[in-house]
Amino acid sequence: MRHDDPRPLHRQVHEALxxxxxDGRLPHNGKxxxxxxxxxxxxxxxxxxxxxxxxxxxxxxxxxxPGKGFYVTTGQRGYELQVLxxxxxxxxxxxxxxxxxxxxxxxxxxxxEVTRPLFLPAGAEVVILRRLRLIxxxxxxxxxxxxxxxxxxxxxxxxxxxxxxSLYDELRNRYHIQPGRGHTTLSARLATDWECExxxxxxxxxxxxxxxxxxxxxxxxxxxTTLIHHPERYPLxxxxx
Numbered sequence: 001m002r003h004d005d006p007r008p009l010h011r012q013v014h015e016a017l018x019x020x021x022x023d024g025r026l027p028h029n030g031k032x033x034x035x036x037x038x039x040x041x042x043x044x045x046x047x048x049x050x051x052x053x054x055x056x057x058x059x060x061x062x063x064x065x066p067g068k069g070f071y072v073t074t075g076q077r078g079y080e081l082q083v084l085x086x087x088x089x090x091x092x093x094x095x096x097x098x099x100x101x102x103x104x105x106x107x108x109x110x111x112x113e114v115t116r117p118l119f120l121p122a123g124a125e126v127v128i129l130r131r132l133r134l135i136x137x138x139x140x141x142x143x144x145x146x147x148x149x150x151x152x153x154x155x156x157x158x159x160x161x162x163x164x165x166s167l168y169d170e171l172r173n174r175y176h177i178q179p180g181r182g183h184t185t186l187s188a189r190l191a192t193d194w195e196c197e198x199x200x201x202x203x204x205x206x207x208x209x210x211x212x213x214x215x216x217x218x219x220x221x222x223x224x225t226t227l228i229h230h231p232e233r234y235p236l237x238x239x240x241x
Contacts, residue, residue, distance in 0.1 A: 009044050009048045010044075010048045010049075010051035010052045010055070011052075012042075013038070013042050013044060013048060013049060013051075013052035014051075014052040014055050014056060015136055016042070017032075017052060017053075017056060018056065018061065018136065019136065019138070021061055021072055022138060022232070022233055023138075026072050027072065028072050028073070029071060029072060030071065030072050031068070031069055031070070031071055032053070032062060032069060032070040032071065032072065034069060035049050035050060035053075038053075053070060057070070060073060061073060086166045086167060086168040086169070087133050087141070087143060087166075088164050088165075088166045088169075089166065089168075091135055096135050096136055097135070097136050097137070098133070098134065098135065098163065098164055099133070099134030099135070099136075099137060099163040099164070100131045100132065100133055100134065100160070100162070100163050100164065100165065101131060101132040101134065101139075102130075102131055102160045102161050103130040103131055103132060103142070104128065104129075104130045105127070105128065105129045105130070105155075105156045105160050106127070106128060106156055107125050107126070107127050107149045107156050108125065108126065108128065109123055109124070109125055109126075110126050110128070110146065114126060114146050114224065117213055117221065117224050118146065118147075118148055118213075118221045118223075118224055119220070119221050120148055124148065124149075124150070125148075125149035125150070126146045126147060126148055126149055127146070127147045127148075127149050127152055127155045127156050128144065128145070128146055129144070129145045129146075129147070129155070129156075129160065129167065130142070130143070130144040130145075131143050131160065132198055134163075135233065135234065138200075138233060139198060139199050139200055139230070139233075140199070140229065140230050140233040140234035141199075141227050141228060141229045141230065141234050142195060142198055142199065142227070142228040143225065143226075143227050143228075144225065144226045144227075145167060145223050145224070145225050146223065146224045146225075147222065147223045147224075148221075148222075151175065151177065151222065152170075152171070152175055152177075155170065155175075158170065167223075171222065171223075177216055177222050178216055178217050179214050179215070179216060179222065180215055180216050180217035180218075180219070181214075181215050181219075182212055182213065182214040182215065183212065183213045183215075184210060184211070184212045185210075185211045185212075186208070186209070186210055186236070187208075187209045187211070188206055188207065188208050188209065188231075189206070189207065189209060190204055190205070190206060190207075191203065191204075191205045191206065191207040191228070195207060195228055199228070199230045199233075200230070201230065206231060207228050207229060207230070207231060208228075208229040208231050208234075208235075208236065209226065209227065209228055209229070210225075210226070210227040210229065210236070211224075211225070211226050211227075212224070212225040212226075212227075213225075
């Protein structure tokens with residue numbers, strides 16, 4: 001633990017345990033070390049360890065077995081699919097730290113499979129923005145957005161190398177574009193070698209794909225998005241009623 005880290009100690013312990021769960025060092029159904037052992041491992045108080053464990057229990061990552069201790073749950077908590085909410089906002093709402101690595105951003109003339117869903121004529125320019133998305137510093141998804149260049153002039157010139165720049169915030173605040181509704185398709189397929197490299201998967205591996213079209217309040221397409229999700233690090237949930 002780093003005492004010069006601005007995060008509280010219990011948060012540092014929480015994130016260290018969460019990372020151990022996600023990378024398999026604490027396997028599903030595996031028993032968590034005892035509080036005494038964790039105190040020795042992290043060099044913190046028992047209260048700090050207990051606080052971190054309680055947070056993981058509330059998140060559904062650990063379960064208590066009376067008289068035996070805490071065990072890693074078989075399934076990880078998911079991130080609720082919100083069509084009109086950005087990746088950054090979703091991560092923050094789950095008390096996680098979002099991040100981003102820019103892969104490419106440019107204006108170009110795409111093929112019909114891009115212009116057609118955006119209701120654009122052949123030869124129209126779009127801006128493509130492709131980023132590797134991170135949760136707590138770990139790659140979880142590859143996100144690609146296509147937007148009509150005429151609606152977002154200069155978007156490709158913005159600095160997208162920062163960790164938390166939100167595309168939806170830019171649409172609302174810079175371009176005064178208000179998302180109104182969306183259409184989402186979920187699927188799965190085998191990952192490409194490049195996707196495996198970026199997401200830390202061992203080939204052959206399956207990925208969850210999310211394809212979205214978002215419309216403004218006048219029912220005009222404003223962007224098309226494809227997300228390639230790591231199936232274990234970024235599982236999705238759907239709230240139903």
